[in-house]
Amino acid sequence: MDDMLRRARMEDQRRSQRPVLPVCVPGLYVQHGDRGFVAHITASEFAFSTVRGLTVSVLMAYGTGQATAHTAEWLVSELLGNAVRACGDHVPLVVEVYVTGRSVQVNVHDPAADLLPRRSAVAMDSDNAESGRGLGLLDMLAPGWDVVSSPVGKQIRCHIDAK
Template sequence: MPVTSSAHLYNARQADQQRAAPGGARQRPGRTLEAADRGAWSVTATFPPQPRNVGRARQLTCTALAAWGAADLVDSAQLVVSELVTNAVRYGRGAISITLALTDAALQISVADFGRELPQAREAGEEDSSGRGLAIVTMLCEEWSVTTRLTGKTVSCWLDLS
């Protein structure tokens, strides 16, 4: 689900000339917004709980952050999004919603599903192929929390901008 701007139209040649930013994001033409000028930005997408949608959630993250002038957050944000959406696909139920909200202080990443099972950090062994997701989220984010609802849960975390 791309985040677009109708303020400017660019042809393919101009798009190819844009330099790549961290995480493969394309920098948008024009000035980069300072944190104080950004205000608050948000985007929400909902999709079926299918593994291929983890990549789509990462792409949404990359596109939104590039559009908001925060491409420096792409690598960390995509990793956190991958972990949270993968957990929702594996252990949640029903449709998955992701919300990204950027303020002058932090990027809030929230992933909601209809499952009742709460996420639990666990210690993965050296040979284990999974079990490190919440440890990664804990390392990268200022904090994370789970909000339970009558119809499921939302896992939220905050990437500090400093």
């Protein structure tokens, strides 16, 4: 019984130290995750701006350095932009950002399972590049990023080593 009480008190203390999340509004529903957050959003300038800001503030609240937090923010921004380009305006998205040991995980889930990102063989600085440099940036900032299919779409997962 004492062990259960001790665990409950530790959990209450941990919850009281969590960063403050925004109030839920239509198109933006944010929950605490384990050392991070999960945001269910409808693509909009407001939702994107809020999620980018949360990425930095929440990661830093959990002890991530500023450089790593800003790298994660850049990844979130790039992945959200790619999702809108692939799926269209007002697409429903799920963004997960959390600390895992000495690293950070950024996941963005969209409903378009059939629209998979493809890496280009053309260099990012080439005049022959036909579109943005987003996937090249992912390769630089989160080498080894991957895509996982799900029953409701796909999830792009990026792992960042903390600096």
